[in-house]
Amino acid sequence: MQAKITVTETWLRKHRHLYDGATRHPFIRSIRDGNINISAFKTWLGQDYIFVRAFVPFVASVLTKAYKGSDDGNGDVEVILGGVAALHDEISWFKKEAFKWGVQLSSIVPQKANQEYCRFLESLIGPEVEYTVAAVAFWAIETIYQQSFAHCLEDDSKTPPELKETCQRWGNESFGEYCNSLRNIVDRQLEKASDDVITKAEATLLRVLEHEVDFWNMSHGRT
């Protein structure tokens, strides 16, 4: 029997071009090809630290919505809690990595694309935003990083050794499994969602993809 085509599958096919634009961005390609400009990498590092700090309350709001959505026999809360725990570790990693590269985190000023992305995250925190819509954003945000950095670890990649650890952070297999769990959560929610919520969730996915492209552009010095 043919497996049923899920909503996320339909969306990824429909928006392939934009999705590939986010996961195969010139910034990522330059890491993979080994010709990354280190100052672009440092820009990304400092800006992403600011983003991740803003990401924490957003993820906490998704966790709250998963809990309140009550019929959580599927373990959504635990999966999302794993994401929160990983973020705790990630913030320490950013500090360590910034020190290693001589990036002064306390003096980083968020650039426009970053500010707009963080503002977008904040707009998704409120209780009026449905769990399904917020979960779609969460899944997409995590998956874009997973896919992007996994691309830099493929056998034929020429990623500089000093950037391998960064790529491992999101590109590793267990982060990939976590992203799959998020995708299952999202598809299960979308299966029972109203047309209105499905429409909103798809629009939210597109916004995430656009913000991710802008974020890479910023790091790449294309703003």
Ligand SMILES: Cc1ncc(CNC=O)c(N)n1
């Ligand atoms: C801009 C951006 N998008 C996604 C992620 C990955 N999620 C958490 O780390 C990230 N760090 N930064």
